[in-house]
Amino acid sequence: MRPHDLPPLPEAPGVYLWRRGEEVLYVGKAKNLRARVRSYFHGEGKAARIAEEATALEFIAARDEVEALLLEANLIKAHRPPYNVLLKDDKHYPFLKLTHEPFPTLLVVRRVEADGARYYGPFPEAGALRRIKTLIDRLFPLRKNSGYPMRKRRYPCLNHSMGRCLAPCVGLADPKAYGEVVRQVEAVLEGKVDGLLRGLEAKMREAAQRLEFERAAEIRDQMEALRAFFSTAQQAFDPEIGDLDFLGLAQAGPLAVVQLYQVRSGRILGRISRVVEKEEASPEEILWAFLRDYYLEASPLPPLVLLPFPLEDLEGLAALLHRRAGRRVELRVPQRGEKARLLELAEKNARLVLETELKQRERRGDHPALKALQEILGLSQRPYRLEGYDVSHLQGEARVFSMAVLEGGRAKRAEYRRMRLKAGNDDYAAMEEGVYRRFTGSLKDLPLPDLLLIDGGLGQVRAAARALERAGLSLPLVGLAKKEEVLITQEGREIRLPLTHPALQLLIHLRDEAHQNGLRYHQKRRSQELFQVLAGIPGIGETRKRLLLERYGGLKALREAPLEELARLPGMNRKVAEALKAALDAPVKET
Structure with missing residues (x-):
């Protein structure tokens, strides 16, 4: 395609699609559609090839960068263009969904929908999701078996008899008390356990003062279960770090690994790891694709995201995160201090995952090289x-x-x-x-x-x-x-x-x-040749043989060494050195 074949492009934000016939080759977004598309004809490498292969260009103007970013993500999912970086596979990581209704319930879902519910995740490890769901079901009396949306029942279920449900489906739950349970569950899912524990401890003391010892014991057991879960399921960090995400990236040719760590209340709450294989993809392209795909669904969002290196056009993503979180979300590249060390941790672990992936592919005979x-x-x-x-x-x-x-x-x-x-x-x-x-x-x-x-x-x-x-x-x-x-x-x-x-x-x-295989053979031959010549020389035993081999490596260097130098070597003297020089001057039969 040539520049004069382009349609009239506005100087406005939007999305553009390079096409080859019916196939979409590449989807991109831009602050300025005209400037971004025309830059393809002045570039080189992948950009130049896209423009050369394309037979047509389509564009969709957007109201702002946030809308352009959402359009880009949806079009990439729909068309899966060969030149875009595609981190997602066909499976969807599960989320925990706290439904939006008078008496919410907690569900495991695979898709995030615009239904007013609160979503927590994604959870890349099914085991972690099961553990936290089991903990909440055991400790907090949310309703469990009356469907979504809630259906009325004539009789309470077994969970109510076990003290694990307030039974709103039969009208037994007090809305205020149920709302307090929902807030406690939200605190657990957001990793804000310290405040929750302080509140539970106050309630335990109040119950004890009212001589409600059975209730106080229940709260005590609940607190101990929470402490045990978060001490084993999470890695302790500095509480002053607060809430943030930090990312690391490692790349070997077309294969790359991105890792994101979630820190809440100073604890590492979870880790997301994604592997992508794409020829000619730069680290910037891979990181941007991960940020776009992950943060369109992830919840809850932290106030700070630490990036391993700067990226262009982050304003649209920052605005989208602001809109989703209802507050400012900062994207920062730290240069020093504790936050920079967090990035080093993420990069180190991304390299380890990448090395493991390469070794597994080698065993399958599927090395990317x-x-x-x-x-x-x-x-x-x-x-x-x-x-x-x-x-x-x-x-x-x-x-x-x-x-x-x-x-x-x-x-x-x-x-x-x-x-x-x-x-x-x-x-x-x-x-x-x-x-x-x-x-x-x-x-x-x-x-x-x-x-x-x-x-x-x-x-x-x-x-x-x-x-x-x-x-x-x-x-x-x-x-x-x-x-x-x-x-x-x-x-x-x-x-x-x-x-x-x-x-x-x-x-x-x-x-x-x-080369090393041949070198080892030469080293063996050098030592054999040297040891053959040194055998029988008065004063040259095994210790001096090894000393001379380590110092000179072979006969040529040893023959060129001056007599005085040989005599000064540790463990040598002039008499032995003279005997050695005399033997070296004699003709040697090659083996």
């Missing part, structure tokens, strides 16, 4: 088994071919291999020899890889391709140049990815594993 590799390299299927090859040498000699294996993104160290090469100082010939022997020699019975990673540039990649051709195989391969971490195809095409891209991170890990 594998799908990305398929798309980046144009493979016919998602790769599962990756083999990385490296050629290294020992101080210019004794070239070694090493192999590392990943399956489903996880290292399979039982199938790591290494071999000595016959090729001399020709790196390309060494790579060709190693790859050819991998598929024709003693390793040929190992499973064939879906992708080969060559440590090196175009020369090494083409050498590996020649080896595959000689072996009668056609397998995908790509090189990884060390200096700039650039992917190099067999045709010589360079693919540059951000260092944080999961596909590049996985290939770097595989390359490093292959």
Whole structure:
């Protein structure tokens, strides 16, 4: 689509929809529709691609930013555009609903409706919802079995006989007393337990003064149950923090985790964690999508929300929260102090959830990097088994071919291999020899890889391709140049990815594993060679052998060390150093 194909756009808030035929590609909101839409033709990356792919643009003008935000959320839910960040799946987290009627009841629901009721949630863990619902049903005599809206009954139910219901359905409940129970339930659901406990304690003392000891004991048991529940179900924090939400975000390529913590009266009341997978989504886009979706339904709202980094166009969200809460809700990015430490806690836990998600996907063979590799390299299927090859040498000699294996993104160290090469100082010939022997020699019975990673540039990649051709195989391969971490195809095409891209991170890990496999072999050979030369030298025992190995690493460095330096080493003297130099000057037969 070109700029002159756009419809006349107003300089007003609203929502715009980029379309490709009947498909909605992207839904966005704007303070100024004309300026925002035209910016797509001057941008790059995803914005430029959206404008290029689109064949039409629609817009809906709104009265203000709040209306634009609500329109955006509803249109994204309806169309699920491919370029928008979609955090929600098909399931809806449950809420507790305190119904809007003369004698309210507490229900578990999946949807928030504009019916005047009070909603508490969402609860991402069904166990937490059940625990708090069970506590309220046991301690507070709200009605339970007469439906919604309340239906009249002829006789009270068993809950009334057990003291767990005031029985308004048969006309036994005093509206004032029932309203007091409702206020207590609201305090529990909002986490305002300290004030509730103080009120209950005062009532307990009043009952005791009136010699109503049975009633006082009931209130005492109620208080103990509340204290026990909130001491185990919630993590204590600083009471001076008050009521707030704070968020953390962690991202690895297209995979991200957002975590929100609810703090009420200084206690962590709950935690919401959402995982999103979206190519090219920036942290700002992901955080904004979470805030928009979560706060359109969440209740009750705190007076303060702490964000991990600044976002543009937050005025509309702040106005919406103000409207929903009936008071100001501040969105802030703290820079220091206790509130900044809360954000560090949220980010740390978001990283832990992200790492767990990545490990679970690796076990399923569903590492996000594998799908990305398929798309980046144009493979016919998602790769599962990756083999990385490296050629290294020992101080210019004794070239070694090493192999590392990943399956489903996880290292399979039982199938790591290494071999000595016959090729001399020709790196390309060494790579060709190693790859050819991998598929024709003693390793040929190992499973064939879906992708080969060559440590090196175009020369090494083409050498590996020649080896595959000689072996009668056609397998995908790509090189990884060390200096700039650039992917190099067999045709010589360079693919540059951000260092944080999961596909590049996985290939770097595989390359490093292959390199370390060869390095361990060289270290073993160096120690064997050094120990062979040192064997039989007067005064050189096991302790001095290990000292010299740790200090110099191999024979070359040890031969170049001056006599005086050797004599000054801890545990050495001049006589032993002279014997050592004499032995080092003698010719050594290579093993």
